[in-house]
Amino acid sequence: MQVRSLFKNIPLLLCAAGAVVTAASLVLATARRGLESAADSPGLLAGLALFAASLALYLVRRLRRPEASLAWVSLVLLHAGLLAALAGFFLNARYGEKGFVYIREGDAASFYVDKSDKDRKLPFALRLNDFRIRTYPNSLRIRSYDSDITVEDGGKKTNVKLSVNHPFSYGGYDFYQHSHGLTAGLNPRILAKAGPREAALELKFRETARVPGCGSVTVRDFIPSAVFPDSGIRDAGVKGILNPAYLVDLVTEKGAHFRRWVLPAAPESEQLGGCRLRFLDFKGVEYTVLSVSRLPFSPLILLGFALASAGCAGLALVIRRKVK
Incomplete structure (x- = not known):
């Protein structure tokens, strides 16, 4: 009798074991590598496998005793949907990219x-x-x-x-x-607006370009993330556009020479010898x-949620009838 009772409760025991394994794997994986890595941890997949086994046994037991009732159909749809969703998630984790x-x-x-x-x-x-x-x-x-x-x-x-x-x-x-x-150390092409008429032009790295009404402009150096310690400007080495800077030489039409670090974030740095250099884009860097x-098994997950939703809707209708 006790063996039969234990066998009858196997789905419940598997569900409880799945809950414990899943919770433990989520906590451990999150503590070690962050929450994002927990989705692919072996412990989580093992917990989901236990859940799936519990649902499969429960579903087999239900199908062996069919009933012509909305409650029976709703429970079958709910458990079949959850099983399909878990299977899709497990297969995506195993075979997805x-x-x-x-x-x-x-x-x-x-x-x-x-x-x-x-x-x-x-x-x-x-x-x-x-x-x-x-x-x-x-x-x-x-x-x-x-x-x-x-x-x-x-x-x-x-x-x-x-x-x-x-x-x-x-x-x-x-x-x-x-x-x-x-990326530093490349040969960027820079779109700029320069000169009194704000003419758009392209400046190639370390090549001199003639700017009408301004003179000759040469971009000597480029730093993605510029910082200014006491020793002078340097690259902070931080990913992303934080503070890009260009070292620009300008020789005016009258022969005056100017050299300055131009920063798009500092409009006052754009003025050189009566000309304005305003960088609009960053090319090549x-x-x-x-x-x-x-994730090839995502349609299976969507199908599972659809079946589970239908099962929940049916159970809600059964409960509503009983309440009335």
Whole structure:
């Protein structure tokens, strides 16, 4: 009798064990590596497997004793839906792909880096044509940023625009705008407005350009995150656009020479010898970081939630009838 009672309570025992294992794995994984890593921890997957076993046993027991009632159908839908959702989550964690794609402006990437810092091949390439950052007026606080990307898949090319709140999907992969930054030591091309008439022009790094009404302008150096200690300007080495600075030489048409660090965040630094240099964009030094995921079993999760929702609705109707 006790053995039979124990067997009858196996689904409940599995559910309790799953709750303990899941809670313990979440706490340990979060304490060690953060909450984001807890989703892929072996302990969490083991806890979900126990939950799934409990639901499967309960569902088999229900199906062996069918009833022509709304309560029975609702319970079957609820447990079947939860089982499908857990199965989809488990399969995505086991066979899905997640990582990050790093692309410098003007370059293409055909691989991503997973959470183990291993390169994983993409079946196509992503080319970053342009990256734009918009800040609030008179501030370095970022308002928005987006990427113009071309997907190169064999001979097929698809142009997409990716921003923080507008991801895109291609070939079963989902891409989200994750972060960005500037890279020092390259040859940036800079869009600027210079001269009395605010004419737009392109300045190539360390090449002298003629600015009508101003003179000759040369960008000598570039620092992504400029700080000014007592020893002079240096790069703080912090990711992201914090305080970009350009060392500019200006030789006026009258032969006067000026050299200054120009900072977009400091409008007063833009005045050189009666000319104004205002940098509008950063070319060749920007990079974007895209989060990439391929979760092929997500439709199973959605189906599970749909079935579970239908089961909950049916149970709510049963309870309402009983209350009346």
